[in-house]
Amino acid sequence: MWEGKRSQAGARNIMGVGEERSLEGEGPSSETDHSSWRRESSASGILETAPPGEETQRPGKDSPTASIQREPNCEWTKQEVMALQEASLNTQMEASSGHGGNKTCPVHTTPAGDAKRGFRKNRNNDYVKISMKEQDTNRLPSEWWKTTILFLYVIFSLVLTSVVITVVHERVPPKESIPPLPDTFFDYIDRVKWAFTVTEVNGIVLVAIWFIQLFFLNYKSIVCRRYFFLLGTLYLYRCITMYITILPVPGMHMTCAPKLYGDFHAKFQRILRLISGAGLSITKSHIMCGDFLFSGHTVMLTLTYLFIKEYSPRSFWWYHVMCWLLSAVGVVCILVGHEHYSVDVVVAYFVTTRLFWWYHTMANAQCQCSPNNYLTNVWWNPLFNFMERNVHTAVPCVYGWPVSWAPACLKNPCKKYSIVQSTRDE
Structure with a gap:
């Protein structure tokens, strides 16, 4: 009699902590007591009571609480409930600690197919969407507004260079009073008149090749910055170097424009002429002297070649050799034409290559915030952090092809027109 009613009542006969229930209505069995038991059992995460008329499942043989035996009176004693709580707590702790005590992120332990879609499975094999940060999904953002700021920065630097050249030109000593300084390279190599023209032509070709390559590069915004x-x-x-140390002309063949002294209007016109002609001698815009230390032509040739090689496939060895020859021949022709001292070219090469390698080492390093990374002590580190803050990997x-041949709205105009017409007819 007792066993039959016990199985029919199910979870309503479960004994709470410190309180017993009877099936025949003995003792208090109000709805309040049932609700309090449900709240207590749900909070502990051990037992769940079913509504009246439904059966409550007992722990199965595969459950961690299966080793706990019931007493003959078919009632849950206080000791049994405490044992169930302790067993469930131990199981949860083992599941949270994982193997070896290392906590793992559930996002990182999902299968590869689920991780790619941003979903993972729960216990019921249902997919749960996981929100991902934008910086994790897009590790190389374009950020063209930053590129625009850096474009204004280089324009400012070039305009300031033209102004400094105009100022320094007024302080260059005349070659008749102070002759050119002795140079070892000039002692062994005689001047060739057309050599400097080769330098400027090579520079124009190299820059044109670089911009064509940049046009087809997918991450051109980052590289442009x-x-x-x-x-x-x-x-x-x-x-800075031009202004603080003014060298005499490197050769007697050089012809410098006359000094203007206090004529600011004429100086302004010279600045505009120098900017409009890109500072090249073949455009007849560079008629001033004094911009010797260090060589601007060497900077352009060296820096452009380094970018061409860095952002092109390593298998294009023939392409790299061709660009290196253009750069190397251009640099040598500067000295052959006696347009710069040898120290101007050496300093320009040294400063350009070191600055390029320092920057890209910092950009590609994974330990930028390490206290042992002394490269972060450079003065332009704040500007570097501004440009590279959202770039989380090396630029591949x-x-x-950066431009589509036809907009999407013009690909099938006839088909869309027929759809519109059929809609109107209906």
Whole structure:
């Protein structure tokens, strides 16, 4: 009699902690007591009571609480409930600690197919969507507004260089009073008149090749920022070295424009002429002297070649050799034409290569915030952090066609027109 009613009542006969229930209505069995038992058991995470008329499942043989034996009176004693609580708590702790005590992130332990879609399975094999941060999904954002700022930065540097050249030109000593300084390279190599023209032509060709390559590069915004920053910083360095140390002309063949002294209007016109002609001798815009330490032509040739090689496939060895020959021949022709001292070319090469390698080492390193990374002590580190804050990986050499041949709205105009017409007729 007792066993039959016990199985029919199910979870309503479960004995709470410190309180007993009877099936025949003996003792208090109000709805309040049942609700309090449900709240207590739900909070502990051990037992769940079913509504009246439904059966409550007992722990199975595979359950961690299966080893606990029931007493003959078919009632849950206080000791049994406490044992169930302790067993469930131990199981949860083992599941949370994992193997070896290392906590693992559930997002990182999902299968590869689920992780790619941003979903993971729960216990019931249902998919649960996991929100992902934007920086994790897009590790190489374009951020063209930053590129625009760096473009203005390089324009400012080039304009400032033209102003400094105009100022320094007024302080260059005449070659009749102070002859050119002795140079070892000039002692062994005689001047060739057309050599400097070869330098400027090679520079124009190399820059054109670089911009064509940049046009097809997928991550051109990031690379443009780096190119603009390095070029602008190098020309700022050049402004400093030109102004603090003024060297005499390197050869008696050089013809310098007359000094203007206090004529600011004429100086302004010279600045505009120098900017409009890109500072090239073949455009007849560079008629001033004094911009010797260090060589701006060497900066352009060296920096452009380094970017061409860095952002092109390593298998294009023939392409790298061709660009290296253009750069190397251009640099040598500067000395052959006696347009710069040898120290101008050496300093320009040294400063350009070191600045390029320092920057890209910091950009590609994974320990930028390490206290042992002394490269972060450079003065331009705040600007570097501004440019590279959202770039979380090295820029790959991926190329593609940047412009689509036709907009999507013009691909099938006849089909869309027929759809509109059929809709109107209906």
